[in-house]
Amino acid sequence: MIEIDEKKCVGCGLCAKDCPAAKISVHDGKAVYTPECIQCGHCVAICPKGAVSIPEYDMADVEEYDAKTFTVASENFLHAVKFRRSIRNFRDKKVEKDCMEQILQAGRYTATAKNRQACRFIVIQEELDRFKDLLWDQVPEIVEKMKAEMPHYAALFKFMHRRRSRHPEEDGLFFNTPACIMIAADNALDGGLAAANIENMAVAKGLGVLYSGYLTRIINACPELKEWLGIPDTPLVCCMLIGYPAVSYKRTAPRKKADIVWR
Ligand SMILES: Cc1cc2nc3c(=O)[nH]c(=O)nc-3n(C[C@H](O)[C@H](O)[C@H](O)COP(=O)(O)O)c2cc1C
Numbered sequence: 001m002i003e004i005d006e007k008k009c010v011g012c013g014l015c016a017k018d019c020p021a022a023k024i025s026v027h028d029g030k031a032v033y034t035p036e037c038i039q040c041g042h043c044v045a046i047c048p049k050g051a052v053s054i055p056e057y058d059m060a061d062v063e064e065y066d067a068k069t070f071t072v073a074s075e076n077f078l079h080a081v082k083f084r085r086s087i088r089n090f091r092d093k094k095v096e097k098d099c100m101e102q103i104l105q106a107g108r109y110t111a112t113a114k115n116r117q118a119c120r121f122i123v124i125q126e127e128l129d130r131f132k133d134l135l136w137d138q139v140p141e142i143v144e145k146m147k148a149e150m151p152h153y154a155a156l157f158k159f160m161h162r163r164r165s166r167h168p169e170e171d172g173l174f175f176n177t178p179a180c181i182m183i184a185a186d187n188a189l190d191g192g193l194a195a196a197n198i199e200n201m202a203v204a205k206g207l208g209v210l211y212s213g214y215l216t217r218i219i220n221a222c223p224e225l226k227e228w229l230g231i232p233d234t235p236l237v238c239c240m241l242i243g244y245p246a247v248s249y250k251r252t253a254p255r256k257k258a259d260i261v262w263r
Pocket residue numbers: 084085086087088210211212213214215253
């Protein structure tokens with residue numbers, strides 16, 4: 001699972017020290033790996049000689065540290081987090097494929113529990129109109145299913161459905177988004193963390209996002225929609241609308257006082 005190039009290894013032991021599973025040790029001046037591990041790649045990342053690789057992964061993906069590009073000034077980062085807004089009004093502009101791919105990288109590189117990397121990202125842009133129609137067609141049936149246990153949501157979705165039937169431009173679920181990113185994962189936190197990085201990257205690229213709890217709820221209640229998305233047996237943890245914002249905000253929005261316990 002982990003390969004150590006003996007010729008390159010200088011036996012410094014950094015990989016052994018940093019391995020969270022203690023699966024590497026140094027013998028006779030060379031690092032030795034004992035299976036099995038979670039393939040977190042710390043050994044690859046820390047080796048000063050580039051002696052470690054994980055054959056299962058595409059090692060061409062690995063980037064060398066460069067002090068010039070490794071700087072997100074903390075004040076800029078906080079500024080970006082504060083200025084990020086939920087976007088419900090998008091420009092009539094597609095998200096370019098390479099831009100979308102970079103945004104998805106931010107999700108793919110997010111930490112996952114046990115390094116499972118088990119999030120599935122579904123991007124809907126080309127077939128968005130088809131998906132919207134399919135979803136709205138399912139809403140009356142979903143409303144019936146939700147009536148008993150979630151009367152509030154049933155009433156809300158019924159209202160939205162009626163309004164959209166009369167005024168197709170008033171789409172309270174998709175608004176006028178050009179694209180959606182869905183994240184399916186057994187571990188909800190894995191999906192949520194990936195979503196946050198995706199949003200931050202989207203904002204850094206000049207795009208905006210809306211997390212849609214409503215769409216997530218609707219899709220999880222409908223096997224036909226989950227089948228269409230290719231996730232029949234995996235929970236959808238996050239549905240994001242994504243596109244270029246047609247709104248601009250002049251200042252941050254106020255927040256409640258921080259609820260922090262210091263001990
Ligand atoms: C998990 C989650 C689900 C959300 N679901 C919806 C939704 O279904 N529809 C919607 O209009 N806004 C939704 N929002 C957006 C929140 O209403 C929004 O974050 C809040 O109003 C604060 O505004 P801001 O994001 O611009 O700071 C959701 C946000 C989160 C984090």
